[in-house]
Amino acid sequence: MRKAEDNLIDQVGQILHDNTFNKKNVLENLKNYNASFTVINEDEVDKDLIFSISEIKKVAISYRLRFIDTVFYKHELPYECVLKIDYLNSTYKKEVQGLKVLSTGKFLKNKNSTDPALLFSPTNLGNYYLLHDWGKPLKWSRAISNWPLRNIETLFLTLIITTLIITLCLPTYLITLDRKATYWCAYRIGVFFHLFIFNMGVTAYITFAFSKNLSTGIWNSEKDFG
Known part of the structure; x- marks a missing residue:
């Protein structure tokens, strides 16, 4: 036993x-x-x-x-x-x-x-x-909030849409001193391009300063974990 x-x-x-x-x-x-x-x-x-x-x-x-x-x-x-x-x-x-x-x-x-x-x-x-x-x-x-950073196309499109919304929201008297100018005037088009260039600069700065790379470039990258 x-x-x-x-x-x-x-x-x-x-x-x-x-x-x-x-x-x-x-x-x-x-x-x-x-x-x-x-x-x-x-x-x-x-x-x-x-x-x-x-x-x-x-x-x-x-x-x-x-x-x-x-x-x-x-x-x-x-x-x-x-x-x-x-x-x-x-x-x-x-x-x-x-x-x-x-x-x-x-x-x-x-x-x-x-x-x-x-x-x-x-x-x-x-x-x-x-x-x-x-x-x-x-x-x-999460997918919606990160949509702008998916690739260069989504980032570019986000900049265009954002700039367009800001431009359309601006009242005419803030765009030009010309009292005869209408809402759909050439001044608004000029403001759009100026704002677009400004937004691209800010985006480029944030991208490099805070290492906000596009998802297409980092989805399988191991450089941050080595």
Whole structure:
């Protein structure tokens, strides 16, 4: 009877040791990047959780998110992520590596942020498999507020619309001293172009002074997290 109890204790100890080793191995893979990592076979996972790089890029640009390797993420990921990775490792006999995080710049720099985040693993067909997501859901207001910074076209269009609204709101007596001038006069057109040039200058200053780069140029950039 004593021998049976000892065997049971030994088996439990071995299981705990194996689980601890697996968790440590998963955490090491999250923090190490290897260009020759093993990828997930798309035939072995849920197709609804597979996304192309173009789909991820579209979401990242629309909501001004960053898509970077986990090696550049300095904080601990949720334990659920580790469990799911460990499950994939044991089920499909693969060491899941080369993982990427899709989230806001605030989340990637601040461990206390509650912004939404998604963890992806590359697949054998060049796509990405969604392993886990956490945090608050994305709000449509974020996409609207960041619309001007999507690309050069949206920024230029925003400047035109903003300048046009300001120009149309200005009363004629603030535009010219000519009392005979009507609302739709040449002076208003001149004010529009002057305001447009001024707004472009202010935008350029803010862009360089506060590093407000366009989303198309930073969505997969890791320079701020190295």
